[in-house]
Amino acid sequence: MTQSRNDADVAFIKALAELLNENDLAELNVKRDYGENDSLNVKVSKLGAQPVIQQMAAPATAAPASAATPAAPAATSADMDLPADPAQHPGAVTSPMVGTAYLAAEPGAANFVSVGTQVSEGDTLLIIEAMKTMNHIPAPHAGTVKRIVVADGSPVEFGAPLMIIE
Numbered sequence: 081m082t083q084s085r086n087d088a089d090v091a092f093i094k095a096l097a098e099l100l101n102e103n104d105l106a107e108l109n110v111k112r113d114y115g116e117n118d119s120l121n122v123k124v125s126k127l128g129a130q131p132v133i134q135q136m137a138a139p140a141t142a143a144p145a146s147a148a149t150p151a152a153p154a155a156t157s158a159d160m161d162l163p164a165d166p167a168q169h170p171g172a173v174t175s176p177m178v179g180t181a182y183l184a185a186e187p188g189a190a191n192f193v194s195v196g197t198q199v200s201e202g203d204t205l206l207i208i209e210a211m212k213t214m215n216h217i218p219a220p221h222a223g224t225v226k227r228i229v230v231a232d233g234s235p236v237e238f239g240a241p242l243m244i245i246e
């Protein structure tokens with residue numbers, strides 16, 4: 081891949097991120113074909129208040145890492161015990177509906193739970209707003225919150241993992 085095409089791709093990704101923000105969209109997926117076995121797949125999504133940009137190139141056109149690709153966070157020893165896909169964990173608490181997840185009762189309030197919190201069956205873990213209704217999501221069983229998968233204010237889909245409780 082030439083440097084000018086790489087620069088054009090970075091400009092294209094930045095334009096997609098601006099389009100995402102200007103139109104209050106949650107996610108954009110775009111495939112740009114350059115020719116046979118040569119394409120650029122871009123997924124731009126917004127988690128919480130900060131946009132997350134993922135650039136996926138076809139194997140034939142693998143590009144060097146650029147400033148547009150965020151660095152992966154360092155894994156902690158607690159993360160090593162958990163599967164890469166939180167939905168596959170036996171202690172995963174999944175979303176019973178489509179909506180917006182809130183970790184606290186109101187802005188500025190303390191979160192219902194945090195990593196390490198001991199919960200009993202039925203304790204409120206978070207709220208999912210769906211159609212202007214605030215739905216309290218209870219703990220399905222007692223245990224310790226090992227991981228919080230969703231960000232406060234982020235959209236969730238039916239069946240999406242929210243937390244892991246062991």
